[in-house]
Amino acid sequence: MAEVLVYVDHADGAVRKPTLELLTLARRIGEPVAVALGAGAADTAAVLAEHGAVKVLTADAPEFTEYLVVPKVDALQAAYDAVSPAAVLVPSSAEGKEIAARLAVRIGSGIITDAVDLEAGDEGPVATQAAFAASFTTKSRVSKGTPVITVKPNSAPVEAAPAAGAVEALAVTFGALATGTKVVSRTPRESTGRPELTEAAIVVSGGRGVNGAENFGIIEALADSLGAAVGASRAAVDAGWYPHSNQVGQTGKSVSPQLYIASGISGAIQHRAGMQTSKTIVAINKDAEAPIFDLVDYGVVGDLFAVVPQLTEEIKARKG
Amino acid sequence: MSLRIVVCVKYVPDATGDRHFADDLTVDRDDVDGLLSELDEYAVEQALQIAEEADDAEITVLTVGPEDAKDALRKALSMGADKAIHVEDDDLHGSDVMGTSLVLAKAIEKAGYDLVITGMASTDGTMGVLPAILAERLGVPQVTLLSEVKVEDGTVTGRRDGDSASEQLEASLPALVSVTDQSGEARYPSFKGIMAAKKKPVESWDLEELEIESDEVGLEGSWTAVDSATQRPARTAGTIVKDEGEGGKALAEFLAGQKFI
Ligand SMILES: Cc1cc2nc3c(=O)[nH]c(=O)nc-3n(C[C@H](O)[C@H](O)[C@H](O)COP(=O)(O)OP(=O)(O)OC[C@H]3O[C@@H](n4cnc5c(N)ncnc54)[C@H](O)[C@@H]3O)c2cc1C
Ligand SMILES: Nc1ncnc2c1ncn2[C@@H]1O[C@H](COP(=O)(O)O)[C@@H](O)[C@H]1O
Numbered sequence: 001m002a003e004v005l006v007y008v009d010h011a012d013g014a015v016r017k018p019t020l021e022l023l024t025l026a027r028r029i030g031e032p033v034a035v036a037l038g039a040g041a042a043d044t045a046a047v048l049a050e051h052g053a054v055k056v057l058t059a060d061a062p063e064f065t066e067y068l069v070v071p072k073v074d075a076l077q078a079a080y081d082a083v084s085p086a087a088v089l090v091p092s093s094a095e096g097k098e099i100a101a102r103l104a105v106r107i108g109s110g111i112i113t114d115a116v117d118l119e120a121g122d123e124g125p126v127a128t129q130a131a132f133a134a135s136f137t138t139k140s141r142v143s144k145g146t147p148v149i150t151v152k153p154n155s156a157p158v159e160a161a162p163a164a165g166a167v168e169a170l171a172v173t174f175g176a177l178a179t180g181t182k183v184v185s186r187t188p189r190e191s192t193g194r195p196e197l198t199e200a201a202i203v204v205s206g207g208r209g210v211n212g213a214e215n216f217g218i219i220e221a222l223a224d225s226l227g228a229a230v231g232a233s234r235a236a237v238d239a240g241w242y243p244h245s246n247q248v249g250q251t252g253k254s255v256s257p258q259l260y261i262a263s264g265i266s267g268a269i270q271h272r273a274g275m276q277t278s279k280t281i282v283a284i285n286k287d288a289e290a291p292i293f294d295l296v297d298y299g300v301v302g303d304l305f306a307v308v309p310q311l312t313e314e315i316k317a318r319k320g
Numbered sequence: 321m322s323l324r325i326v327v328c329v330k331y332v333p334d335a336t337g338d339r340h341f342a343d344d345l346t347v348d349r350d351d352v353d354g355l356l357s358e359l360d361e362y363a364v365e366q367a368l369q370i371a372e373e374a375d376d377a378e379i380t381v382l383t384v385g386p387e388d389a390k391d392a393l394r395k396a397l398s399m400g401a402d403k404a405i406h407v408e409d410d411d412l413h414g415s416d417v418m419g420t421s422l423v424l425a426k427a428i429e430k431a432g433y434d435l436v437i438t439g440m441a442s443t444d445g446t447m448g449v450l451p452a453i454l455a456e457r458l459g460v461p462q463v464t465l466l467s468e469v470k471v472e473d474g475t476v477t478g479r480r481d482g483d484s485a486s487e488q489l490e491a492s493l494p495a496l497v498s499v500t501d502q503s504g505e506a507r508y509p510s511f512k513g514i515m516a517a518k519k520k521p522v523e524s525w526d527l528e529e530l531e532i533e534s535d536e537v538g539l540e541g542s543w544t545a546v547d548s549a550t551q552r553p554a555r556t557a558g559t560i561v562k563d564e565g566e567g568g569k570a571l572a573e574f575l576a577g578q579k580f581i
Contacts, residue, residue, distance in 0.1 A: 011484065068480075068489060069452065069462060093483055094448070094465055101417075101449035102456040110418055110543025113447045126547070132339040132444075136549050144418075144543040180461030180495075184477075184488040202580065226580065244467075244481060244502055250335075250446065251359070251501045259580050269335050273446070280578060281555070282571065288560070295555050298574045302563025310568025318572065318581050 002030035002086035005079055007099065008048065008056075009091045013040025015047050017199045018091040018153040023051040025118040025156050029125050030086050032163075033057065035079045035170070037072055038064045042167050049165020051158065057082070057170040068181040069095060073102040075172045080107060082170065085146065087125050089118075092150040100150045109145025116155045116256070116277065125149065133250070133273035153198040154256040189245060197229045197246060202259045203278070205231030205248055206241075207271075209264015209285065209304055213241040218308050219263060225315040231255065231275075233265045249274035263304045267292025284308060323377040323471070326433045327367045328424055328454070329360040329396050331389035332444040339444070344539060345546040346414045347444055349386060356392035359439035361506035364396045366499045367437050368507070370471045378402050380431055384412065384423050390522065397517035398509035404522040405431060411527055414539025421450055423537060425457040426530040435476065436496040440465055451498035461491035467502035 004026040009016045019034075026032035034053040036044040041058035048056050057079050063071035076099060080088065090100040092114050104111040115127035125147050129138050142148065197203065204226065206219040216230075223230045232242035234249055248255055250270040260278035265271060267283070267290055275281070276295065283292045288301045300307050333339050337352035364381065371377035381396040383389045384407040393404040407427050415423070428436055436458070441448035455462030463469075466478035466489070476495050480487045481502070509517070527534055535541050561570055575581050 068464075068487075073456075095482065097447070097449050098452035098462070098464065101452045104418070104543075105421075105453050105456045110416065111449065112544060113449055130552075131341075131549065133335065135339070135552055136341065137552055138341075138345075138546050138549045140544055140546045142543065143545040177456075177459060177461070181463050181489055181491040184490050186485045186487050188485045189483075245483070250443065251440065259575070259578075280580075281558075282574070284567075284571070288562070293558075293560055296560070297555075297558040297578075298571065299558060299560040300563050300567040300571055301560060302567045306565075307563050307567040307571065310566075311571050312568075314569050314572035315575070315581055318576060 003033045003083050004030040005083060005085040005088040006032045006034045006053070007076060007088070007090040007096065008034050008036040008044055009093060009096065010036060010040065010044050013043025015044050016091070017158065018151070020047070020051050020158040021153065021156040022089045022091060022151055023048065023053060024159045025151060026089055027052050027161060028118065029120050033083055033085065035076055037075050045165050045167045049163055050160055052161035052163050053165045054163045056165055056167050058167055059170040059172045061172065063174055063178055066183055067179050068183055069098050070102070070180060071174055071178045072099050073106070074174050074178050075170060076103050077106055078170055078172045087147040087149060090148070090150045092152045097150050100148050104145070104148040107145055109148050110142035111148045112140055112142060113150045114254070115149050115151045118149065118151065130277055133269050134276035152254065152256065194223065195227070195229045197231060197248070197253050198255055200229035200255070200257055202226045202228035203231045203248070203255050203257045204228045204261045204263070205233065205265060206236055206263050207233035207265030208235040208239070210236060210241065211264070216242055218305070218312070222261070222308050222312045225312045225319070233271050262292055263308055265292055266290045267295060323371070323374045324432055324434045325367045325371060325377060325379045326428050326431055326436050327363050327379060327381045327396065327401065328436065328438040329364065329381050329383050329392050330357045330439070330442045331355070331383060331385045331392035332357045332442055335443050340551070341549040344414065345549050346539065349388070354388050354391065356395040357439060357443045359441060359443055359501060361399070362499050362501055362503050363437045363439045364399050364401060365506040366469055366503055368400045370435070370469070374471065380405060382424065382427055382431065383407070384420055384427070393522055394517055395509065397520045398514040399507055400513060403520055405525060406522055407525045407530070409526040411534035411538045414542060415537045416542045416544045417445070417447055417450055417453065418543040419537035419541055421453040421457060423530060423532060425454055426532060427525060428454070428458065430530060434493045435471065438496070438498045440498055440500045451496060455496040458496060461495045463489050463491050463495055464498040465500055466497060467500050469497055469499060469503065
């Protein structure tokens with residue numbers, strides 16, 4: 001059976017959920033061979049094996065943290081050369097897309113980004129993508145070279161599928177370009193203790209209607225009552241009320257949770273681009289004409305300062 | 321010595337229009353007005369600011385696109401860029417990112433450059449991979465997704481706000497930079513700028529001039545194939561209630577019914 005390379009996104013050995021989803025998709029095409037780089041790479045093997053990785057290729061070197069993107073491309077290319085896979089799957093993070101894109105150039109392949117589903121096909125894997133702010137669904141294939149495909153979080157279920165997951169050291173030689181862009185310093189983002197925005201099952205977002213950084217507390221309280229991640233519209237981010245890393249939309253994160261709750265958000269096309277594929281959508285907005293209501297499964301026309309706290313209290317009461 | 325900046329700008333269908341696919345499953349450009357991608361305005365803005373800081377700089381805006389893409393170049397020129405290059409060829413229709421990047425790389429090399437600046441993503445394709453691909457093709461450092469950028473003494477520095485960390489980056493010129501919409505609002509063209517733009521040079525290049533074979537690009541030469549594009553069914557109309565004091569409770573009832581609570 002053909003092998004499929006899966007690029008592993010992990011933090012010091014803790015594998016992020018989108019990578020496990022990738023293993024589910026990879027198994028539809030062939031046998032997953034994982035590539036884990038950097039500190040803690042070998043620690044990823046156990047969980048990857050549980051989810052179907054037949055092999056885990058690992059490498060660590062200071063270059064992976066000291067320079068931007070290219071050292072990881074060199075490593076992924078080394079894995080590609082070693083395995084000759086039928087496809088290469090990479091999580092659709094900002095960095096993941098860049099790594100995948102550069103690999104595709106090097107191996108003379110086409111690239112598909114932000115797939116939301118993947119199936120085996122007669123002419124290679126068929127990727128489903130959302131286009132034009134998710135108003136269209138397309139099916140595409142890579143028609144030249146080995147398919148390189150990046151996949152969005154929440155695109156497939158995580159499935160247990162025990163496999164060998166044998167760890168093998170990957171030999172990597174860095175090219176001249178690897179040290180081109182130096183990472184002079186790195187300030188890690190502080191953890192909020194809430195789920196990762198792109199991975200969360202529920203996202204609670206606030207917009208301009210929240211009207212001030214101090215008022216985001218009521219959005220956070222609702223989120224916490226549901227164990228949800230917090231999102232924000234660009235208007236709220238631009239006003240400085242909430243960090244940019246929480247922005248949902250075209251130039252922020254694209255989310256596809258089971259439930260999306262929008263409060264004080266009008267539903268501009270650029271915002272919809274990042275949340276339209278959510279399974280269930282709920283909105284609270286005082287303007288009955290707000291475009292967000294075109295998308296909702298349930299909408300409340302009203303003042304969020306009255307509705308949101310009442311909702312939070314009711315959820316807490318019901319949860320006991 | 322003059323700092324040569326090339327800014328890649330894309331002409332895209334207006335995102336607020338009713339965008340759809342043409343019969344050959346390429347982006348339909350006939351029914352929706354086109355414009356300079358808003359995300360590329362940020363690239364032009366940063367180029368202008370870098371040029372203002374430099375002793376001597378020249379900004380060339382470059383687009384690969386159909387006849388009308390000249391509008392995008394004019395807009396960038398009216399913002400203050402010095403000259404423009406329009407790569408236009410019937411054989412380019414339907415090119416994917418690999419084809420487009422091949423053409424852009426050849427054009428950038430032919431134009432000559434110290435610094436290439438792009439937007440973070442196009443507002444129609446929204447792939448956001450072209451900058452990394454260009455850096456790979458040109459063989460220069462990629463300094464991408466910057467929310468802050470500075471060029472001094474042949475070195476580019478900038479801040480990249482990533483998912484898990486904010487990073488300070490540094491590379492020597494020549495280099496490729498992409499900037500996000502956090503890099504600072506783009507200026508509006510002034511009346512003077514608009515008038516001046518009319519006299520600025522716009523060169524037209526075709527594939528032959530760039531020594532690119534037509535089968536390397538376009539729909540036929542594409543590295544990817546779109547097999548189908550279907551309009552998502554409009555979401556079925558949901559329940560909308562007006563809050564009369566019990567809106568939060570009603571919403572909780574709905575969520576409980578959907579098993580979210
Ligand atoms: C290139 C580009 C990229 C962009 N990228 C993004 C992106 O990634 N994400 C994004 O979100 N936007 C993005 N935008 C901006 C987008 O066009 C909108 O401007 C933005 O989404 C508006 O945010 P908003 O809905 O919070 O604000 P508004 O549109 O001002 O809406 C606020 C809403 O809150 C309601 N409201 C006010 N007070 C209350 C109250 N007390 N109770 C209940 N409701 C209330 C109002 O009725 C209104 O509907 C982008 C724009 C461009 C041009
Ligand atoms: N046809 C084009 N002509 C010029 N620049 C382009 C073109 N397509 C993409 N770009 C540049 O590449 C960036 C990222 O595009 P993309 O990867 O397509 O999302 C854009 O912001 C532009 O700066």
